[in-house]
Amino acid sequence: MSTTNRRKFIATAATVAAGTAVASAMPITNxxxxxxxxxHVFxxxxxxxxxxxxxxxxxxxxxxxxxETIKxxxxxxxxxxxxRDVVDNSWGVSELMFFEDLAGQATYQSHPIHQEFIKNCSHLWEKVIVYDAIDV
Structure with a gap:
């Protein structure tokens, strides 16, 4: 390998390494x-x-x-x-909500707007299934 090619290789490798270090230091937000x-409600x-x-x-x-607690x-x-056998498409509407903490989810459950939704819409559904989870 010539000196010029070796220098280009080292410069490229250093640039890639620096980029990788910067990217790995950045917080992942989702x-x-x-x-x-x-x-999650169906x-x-x-x-x-x-x-x-x-x-x-x-x-x-x-x-x-x-x-306010629904983020x-x-x-x-x-x-x-x-x-496919593993796909359930028997439901009609779903809601997927995200909360900062369990207290926020509890506030949502008893909130007057949520209670009003249940009062106004519960006659429209036959069945509801809820899946609650917390990120691990």
């Missing part, structure tokens, strides 16, 4: 690390074919964004993905 408490509609009922639940869920709220409907 929803889970910022908001480790996850509350709703099965009494009238699964009713777009109107589905939209009423979605509108009700959107009101929950006003609750992020995602609302979804069944995606048209590949049919």
């Amino acid at each position: 929803t889970m690390s910022k908001y480790p408490v996850v509350h 709703f099965w509609l009494k009238n699964p074919g009713s777009v109107d009922d589905r939209n009423k639940i979605i509108a009700g869920l959107k009101t929950l964004r006003k609750i 992020e709220l995602r609302i979804g409907v069944v995606a048209s993905t590949e049919k």
Whole structure:
């Protein structure tokens, strides 16, 4: 290897190493690390074919964004993905919420806006399943 090529190699290697060191020192931010408490709810509609009922639940869920302890709220409907034995697409609407801590999730549960959502929309669903998790 010539001296010029060796110098280019060393300079390139040093640049790559410095970039790697800087990148590894940068904090990784994502929803889970910022908001480790996850509350995922699935709703099965009494009238699964009713777009109107589905939209009423979605509108009700959107009101929950006003609750200050909810740091992020995602609302979804069944995606048209590949049919597989492990995929449950029997539900109609889901909500995915993120909280800073368990106290925030508890505040949400008893919050008047959440209670109003239940009062106004519970007649639209047949079944609800909740999955609560905390980032480990």
